[in-house]
Amino acid sequence: xxxxxxxxxPVMVRALDSRLAGEGHVVFATLDPNEALEELKKEDSNxxxxxxxxxxxxxxxxxxxxxxxxxxxxxxxxxxxxxxxxELILTAFELGAQxxxxxxxxxxxxxxxxxxxxxxxx
Amino acid sequence: xxxSVQFQEQLNFTYQLRRVGSLGEAIALSDxxxxxxxxxxxxxxxxxxxxTLQDFLSNFHDCPTIVLxxxxxxxxxxxxxxxxxxxxxxxxxxxxxxxxxxxxxxxIRKDNAALQKAKIVAEKTAEMKQKFLASMSHELRTPLxxxxxxxxxxEQSEHTRLQQQYIEALKIGSQKLLGLVNNILDLSKIESDxxxxxxxxxxxxxxxxxxxxxxxxxxxxxxxxxxGKLDQLLPTMVIGDSHRLNQVLINLLDNAIKFTKPAGEVxxxxxxxxxxxxxxxxxxxxxxxxxxxxxxxxxxxFDSFVQADESTTRLHGGTGLGxxxxxxxxxxxxxxxxxxxxxxxxSEFSFTIQVKKVASDNIxxxxxxxxVPDSRIGEEQINILLVEDHNFNQMVATQLLKNWxxxxxxxxxxxxxxxxxxxxxxxYDLVLMDIAMPxxxxxxxxxxxxxxxxxxxxxxxxxxxxxxxxxxERDKCFKIGMNDFISKxxxxxxxxxxxxxxxxxxxxxxxxxxxxxxxxISQNEEGSFDIDLTYLEHLSNGDQKLKNTLIESIIDDLPKxxxxxxxxxxxxxxxxxxxxxxxxxxxxxxxxxxxxxxxxQALEREExxxxxxxxxxxxxxxxxxxxxxxxxxxxxxxxxNK
Numbered sequence: 001x002x003x004x005x006x007x008x009x010p011v012m013v014r015a016l017d018s019r020l021a022g023e024g025h026v027v028f029a030t031l032d033p034n035e036a037l038e039e040l041k042k043e044d045s046n047x048x049x050x051x052x053x054x055x056x057x058x059x060x061x062x063x064x065x066x067x068x069x070x071x072x073x074x075x076x077x078x079x080x081x082x083x084x085x086x087e088l089i090l091t092a093f094e095l096g097a098q099x100x101x102x103x104x105x106x107x108x109x110x111x112x113x114x115x116x117x118x119x120x121x122x
Numbered sequence: 123x124x125x126s127v128q129f130q131e132q133l134n135f136t137y138q139l140r141r142v143g144s145l146g147e148a149i150a151l152s153d154x155x156x157x158x159x160x161x162x163x164x165x166x167x168x169x170x171x172x173x174t175l176q177d178f179l180s181n182f183h184d185c186p187t188i189v190l191x192x193x194x195x196x197x198x199x200x201x202x203x204x205x206x207x208x209x210x211x212x213x214x215x216x217x218x219x220x221x222x223x224x225x226x227x228x229x230i231r232k233d234n235a236a237l238q239k240a241k242i243v244a245e246k247t248a249e250m251k252q253k254f255l256a257s258m259s260h261e262l263r264t265p266l267x268x269x270x271x272x273x274x275x276x277e278q279s280e281h282t283r284l285q286q287q288y289i290e291a292l293k294i295g296s297q298k299l300l301g302l303v304n305n306i307l308d309l310s311k312i313e314s315d316x317x318x319x320x321x322x323x324x325x326x327x328x329x330x331x332x333x334x335x336x337x338x339x340x341x342x343x344x345x346x347x348x349x350g351k352l353d354q355l356l357p358t359m360v361i362g363d364s365h366r367l368n369q370v371l372i373n374l375l376d377n378a379i380k381f382t383k384p385a386g387e388v389x390x391x392x393x394x395x396x397x398x399x400x401x402x403x404x405x406x407x408x409x410x411x412x413x414x415x416x417x418x419x420x421x422x423x424f425d426s427f428v429q430a431d432e433s434t435t436r437l438h439g440g441t442g443l444g445x446x447x448x449x450x451x452x453x454x455x456x457x458x459x460x461x462x463x464x465x466x467x468x469s470e471f472s473f474t475i476q477v478k479k480v481a482s483d484n485i486x487x488x489x490x491x492x493x494v495p496d497s498r499i500g501e502e503q504i505n506i507l508l509v510e511d512h513n514f515n516q517m518v519a520t521q522l523l524k525n526w527x528x529x530x531x532x533x534x535x536x537x538x539x540x541x542x543x544x545x546x547x548x549x550y551d552l553v554l555m556d557i558a559m560p561x562x563x564x565x566x567x568x569x570x571x572x573x574x575x576x577x578x579x580x581x582x583x584x585x586x587x588x589x590x591x592x593x594x595e596r597d598k599c600f601k602i603g604m605n606d607f608i609s610k611x612x613x614x615x616x617x618x619x620x621x622x623x624x625x626x627x628x629x630x631x632x633x634x635x636x637x638x639x640x641x642x643i644s645q646n647e648e649g650s651f652d653i654d655l656t657y658l659e660h661l662s663n664g665d666q667k668l669k670n671t672l673i674e675s676i677i678d679d680l681p682k683x684x685x686x687x688x689x690x691x692x693x694x695x696x697x698x699x700x701x702x703x704x705x706x707x708x709x710x711x712x713x714x715x716x717x718x719x720x721x722x723q724a725l726e727r728e729e730x731x732x733x734x735x736x737x738x739x740x741x742x743x744x745x746x747x748x749x750x751x752x753x754x755x756x757x758x759x760x761x762x763n764k
Contacts, residue, residue: 008705010675011712015661018668034601055704059597070249073242093234096241104711107661116203 001118002046005029006036006064007053007080012105016051019107020114033064040071047075049117051110054081054088054100062091069096076117080105137225145169145177152181159228160187162207164198172201179206186228190216208232255306262303264512267610269296271518274614278521290339301372305443312450317366319454323480324364327356330392333368337375337388345384355394357402361478366451370459373444374408374471382412382468395474402479407472414465423461424449504625505531507550509541509567510587511559515610519554519587522614538567545571550582551625555604557588557595564588565602572603583624587612600698623693653754654714672712677755680709684748691741706748713751 003025005016010031017029028047030036033056039045050068054061061079068077076098081089089100098117101110140155142148145166160182164174175189189202189210199210208228211221273292281289311317334350341348371390378388388410396403415423424445445459452459455475463469506523510516516534523530533548535541539562541555553571557564564586572580585606586599596607606620655669662669683702690699 009708010679011658011661011672011709014671014675015668018665018671019661019663022663022665034598055701059601066245066249069242069245073245090230093230094237094241096237096245097234099231103708104657105661107663112200112203115200 001048001114002026003028003114004036004039004047004050004075005052006033006050007031008033008056009053012053012080015107016110019111023111025114033059036064037067037071040068040075045072047072048119049114050075050077051114052077052079054079054092062088062095065092065095065097078110078113078117143167145174148178149181157182157185158232159225160185161190162187163190164202165192172198172205175202175205175207184232186232188224188228259303259307262299263610266296266300266303267515267518267612268512270300271515271522271612275518275521291343294340298376301376305447308447309443312447317450317454319363319366321361321363321478323359323361325358326360326392326477327352327358329364329368330371330390333371333375334390337379340379341388344379344382346379346382347387348379349387349389351389351391351393353393353404355397356392356404357477357479359480360402361480362455366454370448370451370473371406371408373448377444377471378408378410378412378469382410386411386468388412397479400479401476403474403476405472405474407470409468409470411468414467414469415461415463416465420461420463424459503529503531504552505533505548505550506621507533507535507541507544507553509535509538509553509559509564510556511536512556515556519612522612522617526618538562538564538570541567542570542575545579545582546575549579552621553582553584555584555586557586557599565598568599568602568604585617585620585624606693653751653758656714658712673755676709676712677752680706680748680752683709684745687741688745703744710751713755715751 003020005013005020005027006029007013007016008031013029013031017027020027028039030039033052036050036052040047040050050072052061052064052068056064061081065077065079068075073096077096079089079092079097079100081092081100081102089097092100099113101113140151140157142151143166145168148160148162160178162175162178164171166174169177175187179187186208187206189199189207191198191202191210191212195212199212202210208231209224211224269292273289273296276292277286277289308317330350330352334348338348375388375390382388388408391405391407391409393405393407394402395405449459452473452475455473457473457475459471459473461469461471508516508519508523510519520532520534523532533544533550535544537559538555541553542562544550545553555564555568559567562570568584568586571582571584574580583605584603585608586596586604587608587610588595588599599607605624608617608620655673658669658672662672683706687699687702687706689695690702
């Protein structure tokens with residue numbers, strides 16, 4: 001799968017980049033939401049999945065989500081959120097997020113959830 | 123964690139349970155009943171394994187299904203998720219909390235699936251509207267900037283008394299136009315629930331008198347009498363949002379003057395209704411002897427784009443947005459905008475709100491605060507670079523700056539590229555940067571300055587000047603490293619304050635960083651913070667190289683984030699401050715520092731308080747804690763930090 005990862009937390013970005021690549025995915029990981037958007041807006045952008053943090057400085061995950069949905073309306077999005085952000089999660093769902101995982105992130109659970117968004121063969 | 127207690131409360135839901143013992147019985151129900159969520163055991167008397175799930179789902183298409191697997195059977199759970207289950211629970215580690223959590227999330231996910239399809243269309247529409255508003259406000263603000271700026275210059279040049287009248291007319295006209303543009307922007311903010319009231323000290327009576335003065339010319343022009351009836355008991359200084367209060371009163375005064383014929387009267391009233399030791403309840407009213415409003419139209423006048431009579435738009439102009447915005451703003455103040463009117467006799471719009479009083483012994487200090495102490499402007503030669511492609515704007519801004527003080531030396535660059543070149547050649551104290559420019563725009567120029575120029579040239583303070591008034595535009599400017607933002611048409615007082623603040627700030631920053639004298643945090647003082655890398659080990663999944671990379675990331679990133687936090691602290695940027703504190707909480711989590719033992723939560727709690735004040739002691743503690751974490755990481759992993 002081709003996966004876009006955006007999180008302002010370099011530790012999480014590096015961990016996801018390395019682990020997802022280790023699972024055989026093609027990963028574009030960035031700390032910068034604007035860079036993520038630019039990547040999505042490219043003509044040949046063909047991400048199968050986006051993983052995004054929900055609280056980031058300067059641009060919120062919710063704002064980013066709205067932009068992502070315009071740039072690439074059909075790409076599924078999994079959000080990373082804290083457990084006490086239920087309201088935020090609901091808003092995110094209303095804006096079109098498909099799924100979420102809660103912090104502290106269990107990477108094994110995330111990897112499992114990711115498999116559900118793999119493009120179906122045939 | 124406080125969050126999980128709250129979350130547990132949310133899990134107390136009521137439910138109806140339908141229990142069947144075989145797949146056959148379940149399928150038989152599929153035509154008759156619908157369910158919000160299904161719990162499915164894969165080993166049933168009449169079906170086993172993944173086929174159970176597949177058959178179940180082909181009968182219950184839209185029912186979110188949680189699969190129950192055998193003891194610790196992660197692999198089956200994995201397959202079930204692939205086949206369409208929303209979650210799985212292993213019987214070995216199931217408890218009430220985990221089950222309830224899984225059910226709640228399954229329900230949320232179900233609601234979401236239906237929403238998503240309809241949302242895409244709605245989002246596109248909203249986005250188009252937002253873009254339209256942004257570009258329209260930009261298009262209107264640019265020429266407006268020219269008008270207001272030139273008018274100000276005209277006023278400062280020599281002119282006759284007659285010309286002064288023309289200038290006053292120009293000022294009022296452009297202010298009104300600006301008001302309309304702002305109204306349209308406000309409406310979009312109200313729709314997206316983005317308006318929040320600020321809390322600052324302001325001089326209530328002085329402000330009301332200034333409003334009366336501002337409108338006296340306007341009233342005179344229409345041959346009306348404007349009166350002010352201000353209660354003697356009104357507090358001198360209060361805490362609240364003066365800008366939004368003014369916005370409501372201006373709107374009401376505008377309407378009153380608009381709908382009152384020559385020889386009529388308009389009155390602005392403010393009366394103390396109730397007073398306690400620290401609060402004042404005040405009734406504000408604007409009354410007129412104008413055309414009045416028909417009884418049946420009274421209910422509608424607060425709706426957006428509705429005017430009492432269609433013909434009023436043709437006769438008196440206006441968008442019909444003012445009252446609906448005013449009503450919303452008054453409701454934010456905790457009041458209600460009310461109207462009494464008799465057709466042909468006049469109207470009175472009124473609202474009653476509570477404001478905090480400021481104790482008189484605090485007032486003097488605050489007034490002194492407002493006068494921008496220790497201004498550097500005027501004391502020494504200050505070099506400012508103005509990067510702006512528009513001739514008029516260059517002229518307006520240069521003249522404004524020169525009028526403040528001849529000690530300001532202004533250089534001009536016509537676009538971002540020229541700006542970068544000039545900064546490379548000469549040292550500036552401040553850059554005023556337009557955003558939309560040919561050849562290289564302000565954002566690219568700033569990026570270039572921050573990333574490519576050598577220190578200290580890359581540190582030059584930059585204030586963005588743009589006709590884009592939207593928050594997203596402002597965020598973009600801050601994101602690429604601009605220090606502040608001012609929207610066009612430029613308010614000279616605001617620009618002066620911002621420039622002064624930045625010049626003083628950069629001076630202070632150079633002279634003093636975080637006080638080094640403070641006691642370093644001992645383990646006892648802040649609780650033990652032995653580094654615990656269990657979570658990083660989970661993330662790196664046994665890959666030592668990755669684990670080292672992650673530690674390196676923290677050593678690298680933490681000081682940078684602290685730097686940003688310092689800037690937010692210095693600039694009292696609450697939102698930025700909170701977000702960075704939030705991020706740092708996660709970072710501390712990586713090294714096993716439980717958040718409830720750190721000061722981060724205290725910082726976050728502070729932020730949520732109504733009257734947020736930046737607690738410097740707390741902040742210093744936080745900085746020291748972060749430094750201690752980095753030091754400890756470097757000590758443990760000296761090889762990482764080569």
